[in-house]
Amino acid sequence: MTDEQYMQQALKEAQKAYDAGEVPVGAVIVMNDRVIARGHNQVELLNDCTAHAEILALTTAFNFLSSKYLPDATLFVTLEPCLMCSGALYWSKIGRIVYGADDEKNGYRRSTGKNNPFHPKTELTGGILQDDCARLMKDFFKARR
Numbered sequence: 001m002t003d004e005q006y007m008q009q010a011l012k013e014a015q016k017a018y019d020a021g022e023v024p025v026g027a028v029i030v031m032n033d034r035v036i037a038r039g040h041n042q043v044e045l046l047n048d049c050t051a052h053a054e055i056l057a058l059t060t061a062f063n064f065l066s067s068k069y070l071p072d073a074t075l076f077v078t079l080e081p082c083l084m085c086s087g088a089l090y091w092s093k094i095g096r097i098v099y100g101a102d103d104e105k106n107g108y109r110r111s112t113g114k115n116n117p118f119h120p121k122t123e124l125t126g127g128i129l130q131d132d133c134a135r136l137m138k139d140f141f142k143a144r145r
Helices: 003-019 053-065 083-092 108-112 130-144
Strands: 026-031 034-040 073-079 096-101 123-126
Touching (some): 003 053, 003 096, 053 083, 083 108
Antiparallel strands (some): 026 034
């Protein structure tokens, strides 16, 4: 499958968050052309500010593999990771991160500037299905105002 196809799956996870009244961020983790973990924001449901899509997907992947490291895996997430998620991704040693929309307000670049907060071996790709990912986020907040 292509990056766009995996991002479509992350968008389906984001839609689950949207439908549940959560900020619509979705994530999937892929290894050997197979989705091994999925997650979407559950901050409100779990009353936990750390229940971001990336964190929940990471935990599922760690449990699935019985490993704390993911050097051969790729995370597809609909929104640029925040600083908290970037730290978790750093420690996971994930091989690749692919995100959709930029997050100028809460994304990792707001805090790190040009510094890369991810593991040195982690590849980073942004802007995959950016318009679709951003539209879901904009629609969510527009409906709440």
